[in-house]
Every structure is written in C-alpha cells, then in structure tokens.
Amino acid sequence: MSDSGLKIFVFALSILSLAWLCCGFNPVDNYLIDCGSISDTTVGDRVFLADNSTSNTLSTPKNIFAKSSTSVTSSDDSLLYQTARILDGTSKYSFSIQQPGRHWIRLYFYPFVHDSYNMSKANFDVSTQDHVLMSNFSVNSNVVKEFSVNVTSSSLEITFTPSSNSFAFLNAFEVVSVPDTLITDGASTFNPLGKFQGMLSQALETIFRVNMGGPTILPENDTLGRTWVPDQSFLINKNSATNISRISAVKYVDGGATPNIAPNTVYGTATMMNSADNPSSNFNVTWQFNVDPGFQYLVRFHFCDIVSKGLNDLYFDVYIDSWIVSNDLDPSVLLFNTLAGALYLDFVTALTVNNKLLVSIGPSSLPNVSPNAILNGLEIMKMNNSLGSLSRSASLLSDSSSKKNVGMIVGLTFGAVIAVVLAAIIFMLCRKRKKLARQGYSKTWIPLSISGGHSHTVGSKYSNGTTVSVDSNLGYRIPFVAVQEATNNFDESWVIGIGGFGKVYKGALNDGTKVAVKRGNPRSQQGLAEFQTEIEMLSQFRHRHLVSLIGYCDEKNEMILIYEYMENGTLKGHLYGSGRPSLSWKERLEICIGAARGLHYLHTGYAKAVIHRDVKSANILLDENLMAKVADFGLSKTGPEIDQTHVSTAVKGSFGYLDPEYFRRQQLTEKSDVYSFGVVLFEVLCARPVIDPTLPREMVNLAEWAMKWQKKGQLEQIIDPTLVGKVRPDSLRKFGETAEKCLADFGVDRPSMGDVLWNLEYALQLQEVVVPGDPEENSTNMIGELSPQINNFSHVDISVSTAQFGASSVDDLSGASMSKVFSQLVKSEGR
Structure with a gap:
C-alpha cells in the first residue's frame, strides 16, 4: 500500500472510531412508552411509543387514560407529562427480555387532576419479581425515578399496587438494556477494607448524578440517556471551590472509563479546590447529599486531571463522611501515566445511620506537593437491603393472590364467631379504659401482653402488621387519651426535641409528674425494633444515672415512650449551639462521672453486659441539679456470652462517635461504648461538634x-475558651490521658468503664483537692496502673460523693456503693 493509501486508510479508521463513539450504546431491549397517549411521542432523538403499543402487555382492572387539561412545561420531557395512565387496582406490565443482564427502569411521574382522580393523592408500591422499588410512594411535582436491576430471566414484570383506598398512575417509562461493564463487582469497601462482593445481583436506585463544575447534561447528550445536574446546590462552602473546563483535553484509554461510563462533558469539567496558589492552603471541598438511612450506597467518583500541565503534579485525598477512601490519589498514575485520562472509582459505604x-476532596499531606484537589463527576446509588427492597418502609410484596383468597374464605367462614367475640372484648376494654383514664395511671397501666403468651400487634403503619410479644414485666401501657392529655394533644409549642425516632414533647401526667413523651414518626427508620428494645432495656434498669422509663403507648398505630422529665435537656445543648450558659469545669467533670457510672452499670450490672451502641452528648440528659443520666437505648444490645469475645452485628451508631474497629470488623464489645465516651470527653472539653465539615480539613473530625x-x-x-485559666493543669492532664486511652485504635487497649470512672473521679480530685507530696501528681499514665498512694484517696472519694448526692444516695439502685466500686477498682483481684 502506498503512503497516500495508508494515510487515507488511517483517516477513514479514525472517522469510523469517532462515529462509533458518537452513536453510543445500542440497547437490545429498548421499551419506551408514553402512558395514556394514543400516538407516539418524540423526545430528543428517542421515540416513546403510544400506550396501546403491542411491545408490552398490561394486566389491569380498568383501562383509564388521562390527559392534562393544561400544557405542562415543567421539564425538558414536558411532552411525556401531558398524558398518564391511571391504575385503579393492582396492575402488572410484562416485558419480553431478549438479552438478560442489567436494565434501567425509568418511571416518569407528574400529578395532575383528571376527572375524579387527583394524582397528587395517589399512594402505591412498585415492585419487580425480585425487588421492591418503591413503597407508599406519592408525588407532588414532576419526577423521574431511575432504577437499575439485573434481569436473569426472559421476562421482566413491573407491578403497581395501590394502597388501600387509593390508586397508582404513570406518565411514561423506559425499560432499557445497559452495558454489562456499567456495573461490575469492582467496588471497594472501607467497612471492612476490601472489595464488595455481590454487586451484580444488587438492585440500585440512582439518587444523585452530578456534573461537577459544569452545566446540566440532558439525555440526548449522553450515550445512555442520562441526566446530570450541576453541583453548586450541594456545595457546603461555595467559596472553597472554583470551576475549570477543558472538554477537548479528555482522553478515553484502555483501563479507564468509556463514554458509556460518563460523557466527555462530565470528564472535561471539574470543581477544583480554590487554593489560589497559596502553598499553605489546607481545607476540604465538601458536598452534602440527603439520603435514606439504613441502606448502603454505591458512590462512583469520576476523575480526569484536566488541571495539571505535566505528570505527577496533582495528589489529593478523597473522603466519604469522615472516612478517607483514597489517599494521595493521582488519577494519571492509575491510567499508566496518561494525563487527562478519564477514570472512575467505585466505593460502597457502610450501612448509613x-x-x-458527605463527600469531600482535600489536599494530600505529601511533602513538596502543591495543595489542590479536583472532582469531575459523582453518582450516588442506593443499594437494596437484605429484603431486596429499595424502600425504607417496604416489606416484600406477595405475588400469590391465592393466599389472599384462602384468607378470605377462612375469614368468611369464621367471621361471625370472631365478630361476636371481638365485640364483647372491645366493649369490656372500652369500659375499662374509660375508667382508667378517669382514675389516673400510677397503678392502672395494662401490660403489653400477658405472660400466657398472647401477643400484641403494632399497627401496620410502623411494622406492616409485625407481631411482637413482650412479657408482662416489660413495662406498662398508658392509654393514648392520657398521653394526649399530658401533652395538650401533642401541642407543637411543647416540643423540646426532635430525633431519629420522632419528636419529644414536654408533658405532665394528671398527678403532676413531669414527663418527656417521645412520639414515633411513621416515616422514621427507627421503628418497631428500637421501640421494643427501649422498653425491654429500660424496664430492667433502675439506676440514678440512667433515664427511667415511666410507660409506653401503642394504641392507634402509635409508638410512644414516656420518660422522666429532665429539666436541663441534653449535655450537647449545654456545650454549643443552644445559647445556654456555659458549664464550669467542675460541672463538666461531674456530668462525665455520672454518665460513666451509668455506662459502667450497663456493662457490669447484669450477667451479660449491655452495650449502649449510641453513646453521644445528645444522649446524656441533665436533671434540675445537672445530674447526668444516659438515655436512648433503642440501639442497645446485650454483650457476648462468657465464652465469646464479641457480638457480630450490623454497624449502628452515630458518625463521629463510632468505634472504627467496630466499623471495620462489625464486632461489637463494651469497648465500643468506651470509644464513643472518649469522643464525648473531648466534646465536653472543646465544646464543639464532633464532625464539622465547615472547618479546615485537619479540624473536621474532633477526635482526630x-x-x-x-x-x-x-x-x-x-479547650473551650470559657474554661481558659479555670482548669488545673493536673486535672486537665488526667482528663486528656483518660480520653486518649478511650480512643485507642484497638478495643483491647482501651480501659473499662470502671477504669474510666476512677480516672475521672481522680481528675475531679486534682481540680478540687491539692494533695501535698503526691508522687503521682504529674503522672502521665494512671489508667491500669494505680500506685499505693492512690489507695489513700478512697475515703476522700466517698466523702465527696456523699456531699454531692446526699448520704442516702451513695448506694446506687444497682446495689453497688461507691466504697464497693472503689475497693474493686483498687484491688487487683477486682479488676
């Protein structure tokens, strides 16, 4: 071949390659349906077929087409929102799948009013054969829900199940094949470290797809029909970042991303750390995203070094929440020293709490490296839970109507008998309840279930009819009418706090007892299990440093817990953010000592330890005398058996307080509470949040x-500026050493709560009492090593405790007096 012929051949090959990149992926299965429409609809270069198309089959009780009376112009897909199909009953779409594998399911919703159907009132579930995609779904504005499922059979069924007395609707949908290389098993995990296994079988829901530093990208400009949104609304501190664009520089190379992973308009723009060439810049760029707790997420980072002018010029760190997931990252090195090569990295989070x-990028700590960091794109995808569900409130839907029919027959057969019996029971209960409501509550609460084994069903709004049996010694039920009366019918002006479980109201029983009423939120992830655990745990405990459970209410589909009222709220509220007066150093030490006593009792007061699992300043409450009481036992768990070292369990807790060893290994011990308490100690000392992404990078995590x-x-x-000059150096040193020991990397190196309690008592003594000639006054290692001189403090400790709490209260309700506690701590055989 001549030189000119070779040049023509190379040129033609280049044109063909470019054309292949431009045409994108050609899906084998490609169902695009405009629901309710009688004609095809063109959106960009895609054609959505009329609803009566034979490319799919629909089984539905009624054929109801709806057309909007007004022009809908709320999105670029506005034509798809002009019509809808109403599904007034369980309905099923069936699709023939030519190529099994991963498929996208995109559902388009826009509620408008049609005849007697107000679509904003619709409430329904959506599921496939293997997964619940949405449960109790309703919508008030246009939205596209995108799911990714792995179809292993020759058909895909999508079932719409309206809630009771409601209906479902759909404006349009897509069922489209995606490349097998789009989702692989190559995601890394940092809990535990390694590779995530089983991604191919996961159902995913796209929660966010973000083009960092660039504009919105519409489906017609993406080879897989995706929409990418700008990142500005997610940035916590917009001044920390700047944008850069060099789309023409992007290279797709072997071993990196392809145009199907993300278009060059994603890789060619980036949000960059705004260091302004300042070599001392040291902060993170952070984005914040709203997610559903209780799920793991696949987080996909897109990188392309369009910033550097040469290789090995850019190194930075990448974080998810407070966890570093990539250290000293140089995107070019990962692509065999290709500058501006497109690259993506997948990470799977732990179970979110x-x-x-939070997603952050920040400068590397390597020497002689200019501070800079970039991110080109980001995708966050929710992963299905162990039930195969992507919905917080879903239980797997039954696909067998025969079971329902059998239940109906049995119900009709025995219905008359049951109705008579129930009527009699209800009549007696109503009379008794009215009588109880008039008389008061001190001796009239009804047990959750009697010991004969009967059970009580908490309403379906929380548990989908889950039945929970609790022995009669596990607390008492307060009538709902009494709770209403105590809280002035849940007066919003009486709300004193809002947590993961729900709102907390101040109230008063009819005998004048002040109470805190925690009312479960039906949308809360903390539902039936936490409600039951709280009752089980607190009904067993009686200790002056644990909040007392007065009762509970589970009538009318409610989950309500009633506690003793703590006049001074949370420890967290006294440290920062609420405007309360600052606590003195002595008050802080006494609060920490009280909380430590409560946790020590949990760990040692029973045959098996009870591990709190959510120790934090917000769960340490203060009464009118600032005496500390540990609260919120919804996540608590009994400790390991005698012949075991730990309990293997899913990670739960609060970020910033979470024991990293428990996080990595999912092995829970009492030392996990000790770690969390160590964070609380530093929080008490510094009076600042444990995680604050608005601070410079090295200050974000308080513990570190x-x-x-x-x-x-x-x-x-x-230390807290209000404490400057008011803390004795020895007391501060002892306090710091105690916190440091609590935060040891490995649980075996951490002290017990008994040791922590002893050292905090000693820190208080060092603040209040000067002991002449104490050889340990300047000690740097008190934990686990007690000198004979320390034994002489036992009488001082008891007298101080007596003075503080009164002689009659030296003995805890657990039966362990301070003298006994200290004798066990001092004697080697007691430790």
Whole structure:
C-alpha cells in the first residue's frame, strides 16, 4: 500500500472510531412508552411509543387514560407529562427480555387532576419479581425515578399496587438494556477494607448524578440517556471551590472509563479546590447529599486531571463522611501515566445511620506537593437491603393472590364467631379504659401482653402488621387519651426535641409528674425494633444515672415512650449551639462521672453486659441539679456470652462517635461504648461538634484533631475558651490521658468503664483537692496502673460523693456503693 493509501486508510479508521463513539450504546431491549397517549411521542432523538403499543402487555382492572387539561412545561420531557395512565387496582406490565443482564427502569411521574382522580393523592408500591422499588410512594411535582436491576430471566414484570383506598398512575417509562461493564463487582469497601462482593445481583436506585463544575447534561447528550445536574446546590462552602473546563483535553484509554461510563462533558469539567496558589492552603471541598438511612450506597467518583500541565503534579485525598477512601490519589498514575485520562472509582459505604452523606476532596499531606484537589463527576446509588427492597418502609410484596383468597374464605367462614367475640372484648376494654383514664395511671397501666403468651400487634403503619410479644414485666401501657392529655394533644409549642425516632414533647401526667413523651414518626427508620428494645432495656434498669422509663403507648398505630422529665435537656445543648450558659469545669467533670457510672452499670450490672451502641452528648440528659443520666437505648444490645469475645452485628451508631474497629470488623464489645465516651470527653472539653465539615480539613473530625494536640501535650490550646485559666493543669492532664486511652485504635487497649470512672473521679480530685507530696501528681499514665498512694484517696472519694448526692444516695439502685466500686477498682483481684 502506498503512503497516500495508508494515510487515507488511517483517516477513514479514525472517522469510523469517532462515529462509533458518537452513536453510543445500542440497547437490545429498548421499551419506551408514553402512558395514556394514543400516538407516539418524540423526545430528543428517542421515540416513546403510544400506550396501546403491542411491545408490552398490561394486566389491569380498568383501562383509564388521562390527559392534562393544561400544557405542562415543567421539564425538558414536558411532552411525556401531558398524558398518564391511571391504575385503579393492582396492575402488572410484562416485558419480553431478549438479552438478560442489567436494565434501567425509568418511571416518569407528574400529578395532575383528571376527572375524579387527583394524582397528587395517589399512594402505591412498585415492585419487580425480585425487588421492591418503591413503597407508599406519592408525588407532588414532576419526577423521574431511575432504577437499575439485573434481569436473569426472559421476562421482566413491573407491578403497581395501590394502597388501600387509593390508586397508582404513570406518565411514561423506559425499560432499557445497559452495558454489562456499567456495573461490575469492582467496588471497594472501607467497612471492612476490601472489595464488595455481590454487586451484580444488587438492585440500585440512582439518587444523585452530578456534573461537577459544569452545566446540566440532558439525555440526548449522553450515550445512555442520562441526566446530570450541576453541583453548586450541594456545595457546603461555595467559596472553597472554583470551576475549570477543558472538554477537548479528555482522553478515553484502555483501563479507564468509556463514554458509556460518563460523557466527555462530565470528564472535561471539574470543581477544583480554590487554593489560589497559596502553598499553605489546607481545607476540604465538601458536598452534602440527603439520603435514606439504613441502606448502603454505591458512590462512583469520576476523575480526569484536566488541571495539571505535566505528570505527577496533582495528589489529593478523597473522603466519604469522615472516612478517607483514597489517599494521595493521582488519577494519571492509575491510567499508566496518561494525563487527562478519564477514570472512575467505585466505593460502597457502610450501612448509613443518618440522612446526610458527605463527600469531600482535600489536599494530600505529601511533602513538596502543591495543595489542590479536583472532582469531575459523582453518582450516588442506593443499594437494596437484605429484603431486596429499595424502600425504607417496604416489606416484600406477595405475588400469590391465592393466599389472599384462602384468607378470605377462612375469614368468611369464621367471621361471625370472631365478630361476636371481638365485640364483647372491645366493649369490656372500652369500659375499662374509660375508667382508667378517669382514675389516673400510677397503678392502672395494662401490660403489653400477658405472660400466657398472647401477643400484641403494632399497627401496620410502623411494622406492616409485625407481631411482637413482650412479657408482662416489660413495662406498662398508658392509654393514648392520657398521653394526649399530658401533652395538650401533642401541642407543637411543647416540643423540646426532635430525633431519629420522632419528636419529644414536654408533658405532665394528671398527678403532676413531669414527663418527656417521645412520639414515633411513621416515616422514621427507627421503628418497631428500637421501640421494643427501649422498653425491654429500660424496664430492667433502675439506676440514678440512667433515664427511667415511666410507660409506653401503642394504641392507634402509635409508638410512644414516656420518660422522666429532665429539666436541663441534653449535655450537647449545654456545650454549643443552644445559647445556654456555659458549664464550669467542675460541672463538666461531674456530668462525665455520672454518665460513666451509668455506662459502667450497663456493662457490669447484669450477667451479660449491655452495650449502649449510641453513646453521644445528645444522649446524656441533665436533671434540675445537672445530674447526668444516659438515655436512648433503642440501639442497645446485650454483650457476648462468657465464652465469646464479641457480638457480630450490623454497624449502628452515630458518625463521629463510632468505634472504627467496630466499623471495620462489625464486632461489637463494651469497648465500643468506651470509644464513643472518649469522643464525648473531648466534646465536653472543646465544646464543639464532633464532625464539622465547615472547618479546615485537619479540624473536621474532633477526635482526630484533639488527639493530635493531646499527643503533643498541648491540649490546653484547644479547650473551650470559657474554661481558659479555670482548669488545673493536673486535672486537665488526667482528663486528656483518660480520653486518649478511650480512643485507642484497638478495643483491647482501651480501659473499662470502671477504669474510666476512677480516672475521672481522680481528675475531679486534682481540680478540687491539692494533695501535698503526691508522687503521682504529674503522672502521665494512671489508667491500669494505680500506685499505693492512690489507695489513700478512697475515703476522700466517698466523702465527696456523699456531699454531692446526699448520704442516702451513695448506694446506687444497682446495689453497688461507691466504697464497693472503689475497693474493686483498687484491688487487683477486682479488676
């Protein structure tokens, strides 16, 4: 071949390659349906077929087409929102699948009023053969829900199940094949470290798809018909970031991303750390996203170094929440030293425990590296839970109507007899309840279930009819009418707090007893299990440093817990954010000592330890005398058996307080509470949040930041400004050493709560009492090593406790007096 012929061949090959990239992926299965429409609808370069198309089959009780009376212009897909199909009863779409594998299911919703159907009132579930996609779904504005499922059979069924006395609707949908390479088993995990296994079978819901530093990308500009949104609304501090665009520089190379992973308009723009060439810049760029707690998430980062002018010029760190997921990342190195190569990295989070997910980038700590960091794109996808559900409130839907029919026959057969019996029972209960409501509550509460084994069913709004049996010694039920009366019918002006379980109201029983009433939120992830655990745990405990459970109510589909009222609220509220007066150092020490006593009792007061699992300043409450009481036992769990070292369980707790060893290994011990309490100690000392993404990078995580100063011996540099000059150095040193020991990386290296309690008592003594000639006055290692001189403090400790709490209260309700506690702590055989 001549030189000119070779050039023509190479040119033609280049044109063909470019054309292949432009045409994108050609899906084998490609169902696009405009529901309720009698004609095809063109959106961009895609054609949505009329609803009567033979490409799918629909089984539905009624054929109801709806057309909007007004022009809908709320989105670029507005044509799809002009019509809808009403599904007034359980309905099923069936699709023939030519190529099994991963498929996208996109559902379009826009509620408008049609005849007697107001679509904003619709409430329904959506499921496939294997997964619940949505449960109790309703919508007030246009939305597209995108799911990714792995279809392993020759058909896909999508079932719409309206809630009782409601209906379902749908404006349009897509069922489309996606490339097998789009979702692989290559995601990394940091709990535990390694690779996530089983991603191919996961159902995913796209929660966010973000184009960092760039504009909105519409489906017609994406090879897989995706929409990417700008990142500005998710940035916590917009001044920390700047944008950059170099779309022409993007390269797709072997081993990296492809145009199907993300278009070059994603990789060619980026949000960059706004360091302004300042070599001392040291902060993170952070985005915040709202998520559903109780799920794991696949987080996909898109990187392309369009910033550097040469190789090995850009190194940075990547975080999810407070966990570093990539250290000293250089995107070019990962692509065999290709500058501006498109790259993506997948990470799977641990089970989320709150409704915020933070993603951050920040400068590397490597020497001689300019501070900079970039992110080009981000995708966050919810993963189905162990029930195969992507919905917080879903239980798997039964696909067998025969069971319902059998139940109906049995119900009709025995209905008359049951009705008579129930009527008699209800009549007697109503009379008794009215009588109880008039008489008061001190001796009239009804047990949740009698010991004969009968059970009580908590309403379906919380548990989908789950039945829970609790022995009669597990607390008492307060009538709902009494709870209403105590809270002035749940007066919003009486709300004193809002947590994961629901709102907390101040109230008063008819005998004048002040109470705190925690009313479960039906949308809360903390539902039946936490409600039952709280009753089971607190009904067993009687200790002056644990909040007392007065009763509960589970009538009318409610889950309500009634506690003793704590006049001074949470410890957290006294430290920052609420405007309350600052606590003195002595008050803080006494509060920490009280909380430590409560946790020590949990760990040692029974045959098996009880592990709180959510120790934090918000769960330490203060009465009118600022005496501390540990609260919120919804996540508590009994400890390991005698012949075991730990309990294997899913990770639960609050970020910033969570034991990293428990997080990594999912192995729970009492030392997990000790770690969390160590974080609380630093929180008490510094009076700032445990996680604050608005601060410079090295200060975001309180525990890490405080430990650096503690190890330098300069803890006084970061204490609450209101304490400056008011803390004796020895007391501060002892307090810091105690917190440091609590935060040891490995549980075996942490002290017991008994040791922590002893050292906090000693820190209080060092603040209040000067002991001449004490050889341990300047000790740097009290935990686990008690000198003979320390034994002489036992009489001082008891007298101080007696003075503080009164002689009659020296003995805890657990039966362990301070003298006994200290004798066990001091004697080697008692430790």
